[in-house]
Amino acid sequence: MPARRRDPATPELFPPSQVRGQRDQTRFIDLFCGIGGFRLAFEQAGARCVFSSDWDKYSQQTYAANFGERPHGDLRIVADTDVPAHDILCGGFPCQPFSLAGVSKKNSLGRAHGFDDERQGNLFFEIARLLHHHRPAAFVLENVKNLTSHDKGNTFKIIYDTLTEDLGYTVHHKIIDAKPWLPQHRERIFLVGFRDPTPFEFPRPPATGPRLATILEEPAPDKYILSDKLWQYLQDYAAKHAALGNGFGCSVFDGTGVARTLSARYHKDGSEILISRGEGRNPRRLTPRECARLMGYPDTFKIEVSDTQAYRQFGNSVAVPVVTALAKQVMAALRNQSSPDADAALPAPLGR
Numbered sequence: 001m002p003a004r005r006r007d008p009a010t011p012e013l014f015p016p017s018q019v020r021g022q023r024d025q026t027r028f029i030d031l032f033c034g035i036g037g038f039r040l041a042f043e044q045a046g047a048r049c050v051f052s053s054d055w056d057k058y059s060q061q062t063y064a065a066n067f068g069e070r071p072h073g074d075l076r077i078v079a080d081t082d083v084p085a086h087d088i089l090c091g092g093f094p095c096q097p098f099s100l101a102g103v104s105k106k107n108s109l110g111r112a113h114g115f116d117d118e119r120q121g122n123l124f125f126e127i128a129r130l131l132h133h134h135r136p137a138a139f140v141l142e143n144v145k146n147l148t149s150h151d152k153g154n155t156f157k158i159i160y161d162t163l164t165e166d167l168g169y170t171v172h173h174k175i176i177d178a179k180p181w182l183p184q185h186r187e188r189i190f191l192v193g194f195r196d197p198t199p200f201e202f203p204r205p206p207a208t209g210p211r212l213a214t215i216l217e218e219p220a221p222d223k224y225i226l227s228d229k230l231w232q233y234l235q236d237y238a239a240k241h242a243a244l245g246n247g248f249g250c251s252v253f254d255g256t257g258v259a260r261t262l263s264a265r266y267h268k269d270g271s272e273i274l275i276s277r278g279e280g281r282n283p284r285r286l287t288p289r290e291c292a293r294l295m296g297y298p299d300t301f302k303i304e305v306s307d308t309q310a311y312r313q314f315g316n317s318v319a320v321p322v323v324t325a326l327a328k329q330v331m332a333a334l335r336n337q338s339s340p341d342a343d344a345a346l347p348a349p350l351g352r
Contacts, residue, residue: 026331029053029083029136031091031127033071035062035313037295038090038140041323045331050084058309059316065302075126080133088330089131089139092318093123128162131169138198138330141191142318145175148189159191169193172200176326178319180205183212184259184294186319192330200333203325213255215293216275224284226274231282234271252276252283262286262294264315267308288314296320 030039030052039049052071054060064070072078131139148156163169171193178186192200226234238249250271251260259273266272266286274283286294288303288310295317303310 026088026334027084027086028088028090029086029130030071031075031089031130032093032123033063034059034092034316034318036067037297037318037320038092038142038323039063039067040297040301041318041320042088042090042327044320044324045327047088047327047331050086053078058305059313062303062305062309062313065304075123080130083130083134085134087137087334089127089134089136090141091127091139092142093127124159125162128167131163131167135195137195137334139169139191139193140323140326140330141193142323143189143191145187145189148175163191163193169195170197172202174202176202176205176322178296178322179258180207180209181321181325182294182296182319183210183215183257184262184319186261188318188322190326192326194333198333199336201329203322203329205325209258211255212253212257212259212275215290216255217287217290220275220284220287220290224287225277226282226284228282234274237271250274259294262291262315264312266291266315267311291315296322296324 026047027050028038028042028047030036030042030049033039033052033054034056036052039052043049049067052063052067052069053073053075054063054071055074060070060073127139127141147159150156160171160173163171171191173189173191175187175189178184178188190202192202194200234250241248250273252274253259254276261272263272273286275286276283288307289299291311291314292301292303293299295314296319297314297317305313
């Protein structure tokens with residue numbers, strides 16, 4: 001796998017003064033970082049981020065507002081040597097080429113999906129490139145559940161074979177539902193790899209999860225209430241697809257329930273998750289803050305973009321408590337002290 005050389009005209013992304021004297025802390029890089037869900041999770045687990053990258057300017061804006069640094073842009077033009085040494089590589093590589101909704105949408109438009117999607121589908125190989133060059137002790141990758149079945153399993157086979165046979169990592173993978181941690185049914189596949197033989201167990205989920213009432217803002221501003229016209233359209237749309245036997249359309253929830261998956265397309269019409277306002281009253285959309293809470297972000301997390309961008313960003317994010325539990329397990333495993341209890345105390349950080 002060829003290395004990418006550093007362009008002399010490109011400034012050093014992380015000056016030595018920024019990382020000098022901090023080698024005693026587990027270091028990770030945050031690829032396709034979005035608004036920083038992986039970073040928030042791994043920092044909560046005690047690790048330190050030394051590099052981040054995402055090409056979306058609005059996600060960069062949110063990331064910078066919360067972490068004090070703007071992620072580097074397009075990973076495809078970042079030289080191997082411009083990425084600092086690290087212990088763990090993290091990445092939620094773009095999932096739309098592999099998701100059920102993404103494949104359906106692209107097919108309807110006559111566009112490529114999966115690895116044939118030139119803009120997004122091949123970005124996994126940027127991860128492989130950096131793994132090949134830096135050989136970190138571990139990696140954690142996240143994608144949609146449909147990754148395992150896309151193209152009759154061929155997509156996942158290429159990814160798995162690249163990580164194991166070409167790069168020599170031992171890979172564990174599991175589909176994890178966020179529901180035990182958050183009031184949302186959200187299944188995502190996680191791939192955890194280790195360079196050296198390392199005992200590892202995925203985190204044990206909590207026995208019971210929270211309900212929607214724990215994340216709702218009441219009362220919410222009136223602008224999130226659906227108009228009569230839109231509410232009628234969504235009911236008709238849902239009824240049409242129910243008759244066809246598929247699951248497209250809106251669902252209305254009250255505070256006692258658990259929501260369906262928050263989609264990055266929520267900004268289009270808010271049709272996936274609507275909140276009941278009582279009998280005979282039109283439901284409302286989630287607010288951006290409620291979406292943040294639904295993904296496990298604290299209320300201190302700054303939202304400084306439009307509602308449209310906020311909906312898209314949170315819909316694209318990882319579920320932070322799930323990744324936090326996973327981060328603790330990975331870091332404990334690297335110290336040969338893995339425990340099935342994700343809340344077990346962490347040993348001293350890795351040295352290098």
